[in-house]
Amino acid sequence: MEKYSSEQIDKLLEQKREDGKLKSRKNCTHKDIVKSFLNGKAHSYVCMECGYTNKSRAAFFSYPESDRQMG
Numbered sequence: 001m002e003k004y005s006s007e008q009i010d011k012l013l014e015q016k017r018e019d020g021k022l023k024s025r026k027n028c029t030h031k032d033i034v035k036s037f038l039n040g041k042a043h044s045y046v047c048m049e050c051g052y053t054n055k056s057r058a059a060f061f062s063y064p065e066s067d068r069q070m071g
């Protein structure tokens with residue numbers, strides 16, 4: 001997993017938004033997740049495709065597409 005500062009991520013997401021490349025969160029499968037660092041500490045996880053941010057990595061996998069039963 002790539003690591004970025006939260007500042008870098010903000011810039012990258014802003015650029016994507018301007019380019020119209022930012023996906024809708026509803027349609028995103030959150031495959032491009034990076035770790036965001038704030039003041040040198042792991043802060044949260046961010047999907048670089050749609051900008052969805054959450055402190056819990058599990059939150060990215062609670063979508064219907066990946067919500068398959070195990071075993």
Ligand SMILES: [Zn+2]
Pocket residue numbers: 025028029030031047048049050051052
């Ligand atoms: Zn996403």
